[in-house]
Amino acid sequence: MTNVAEHVSEDTAVEKAAPRRRAGALAETGHPVVRPPAAAHLSDEQVAELSRELDAIRDEVLGRRGQHDADYIRRVIKAQRALEFGGRAALLFGRNKVAWVAGTTMLSFAKILENMELGHNILHGQWDWMRDPDIHSTTWDWDFVTPTRSWQHTHNDLHHRWTNVVGKDRDVGYNLLRMDDDQPWKPFNLGNPVYNAVLAPLFEWGIALYDLEIPEYKEGLKSKEAMTRDLQALGRKAAKQFSKDYLATPLVAMLSGSGRQALIGTLTANAVRNVWAHAVIFCGHFPAGTDTFTEEMVDGETRGDWYVRQMIGSANISGSKFMHLMTGNLSHQIEHHLFPDLPSNRYHEIAPKVREICDRYGLPYTTGPLLKQVGSAWAKVFRLALPDRTKPAT
């Protein structure tokens, strides 16, 4: 719901009425115990100035946000529903090859749009300002197995607050993969590439499992009541999602003798969406050029340092307008991590300004075409399967 950028950018005494996140407001002045190597050359004053410049970018977008943005998100919603409706309807006659290909393609695109540009962004509260109960972070439910509340906790709160801090942001490897040199090597990690290859087509189930926070539960950081509640919520959601695609749709398709084809169609669409989402998300923080952080780099972190961490810990994807839409504008991961609750259609506008700031302050701004970034993330998956060659693993 609320997200981190809010307290970071609006926590000034001047903006009296600006809402902010409650716990852990960041300091205006000072510095962390250690500044990350890529930002070590910056003085406290420079970081504070950078913070003011980024705040100004955000304020400028807030000033322009309005009808144009509302029309945009409604257009995407309409297109997504038309694709979903058309795709599922075509699959009901999947015995016909053309209908099957058209249905599976439309449903795959519908699912990708729904998760990436709609679900993820609406659940961040990017569209809450419209006060439309149909497009609101508290009411939206998505075509994805993990329940929205669990996702908002692990993603909006934990991941976006502790971006790339090893030991705090469990998105670094999702408790499954070794994705950073600072994670001690274990023989289990030899399977890194295999786990990742299996994870990709099953990504939504992997995320659902991850959102249960089983390690936290085992470590006693999550109560039994919370675990029971999350399990029940996941059970209900999973049953509905599973029965929609793998029972209800094939059953109706059996009326035209297309039950089996419809089942293969929905399985394919879900797999396509899973592989795509997995690829895009791995491009966010794993390609070469993105930094990870230690806990002492966030100890005493100011608002400006938080901004810096978001920028040097994230990577963009360059490409066409269509590609940006299909990634839910996560191709502007850097801008998204700076301002998680700005409407996604505005990220491309501010990207040149953010890049200019990075250049001026001598900070890396990592970006590249999709295939290069995916390759880079996979290279890391392979490299970290093996123990570090230069120093002992432990």
Add this chain to the structure above:
Amino acid sequence: MTRRPKLRHAVSALTTPLAPEDFLALFNPVFSARQLRGVVTKVVPETADSVTIYFHPGRGWKAHRAGQWARIGVEVNGVRHWRSYSLSAAAGHDPAITVTDMGEISRVLVRDTKPGDVLFLAPPQGTFVLPERPRPLLMLTAGSGITPVMSMIRTLVPRRPDADVVLIHSARTPLKSLFVEELRELADQFRQFRVKLWFTSEHGRIDFSSTAALDRLCGDWRERAAYACGPEEFLESAESLWEKQAALPAGSLKIERFSTVLADGAGNDGGLVTFEASDREVEADGNTPLLEVGEDAGVLMPSGCRMGICHSCLLPLREGQVRDLRTNEVHGEPGQLIQTCVSAAAGPVNLDI
């Protein structure tokens, strides 16, 4: 589809997590699983700065009674705003609101509404309605206060030969007065309906300090069930006149208020408002209703009349005290439901939303 719950339930197995209505809305915008909508069918100018907007509501609307009002949601620059408007159409007809340009939201409604637009709606409500049994009636209205009374007159006069209605309507000038033509025509056509138009540009305001003016305008006013609607001062003076008449039974005068007089704060209250479940915190002054504070902070606040009468905006108070902006009374205990539209923070406040 909403009329067939079993079919709807079956189809939703294919549409989850969306509702079947979400797909039907691709074809007809009034379909929605979550919110009542209506499509504008006609927009009729009334005066230079007012229009009547006719709309066809989707399923879930209940037919209005003459004199009731409804909350209308309208989008201004992408943001949903809710306001309450009296329904001016006769009971039994498609609803219509008559809106006068008086602020940012009503201005948009007056200037920009066109047939085919979608309005967001809440079902009609209000107890300012015609008596159950036929009685001689006196209607006292001023300015746009004529709107709910117009619905009553349109419902009653043409259909009931036994009706006996006197309308005293006060407006600034004939040009600025709503429905003048129609009222005159109705009075010509139906003997059971009499209209006294009072233009304040010519005669000043109607004097309610004594009964003299009323005696002259409607000799038998004491025998009539009276209804009044208009600006606050107009209603207050009429109310005090009726109160002074010891012979009249209580409740002889029914009143519909359009606005609430809010008291100014002492200036030193206000405080930090916490929206617990939404995880938002914002500094508020002592004069801004908590409803607005929440909306500005991006919290999805329940809201209604915005004048302290409909209780749609009630929220449980977890901690702190609030000041009632109408009375200045400071109150609040944990668990109490407070009306956020007329309550401001009196010190730190924690709300359960």
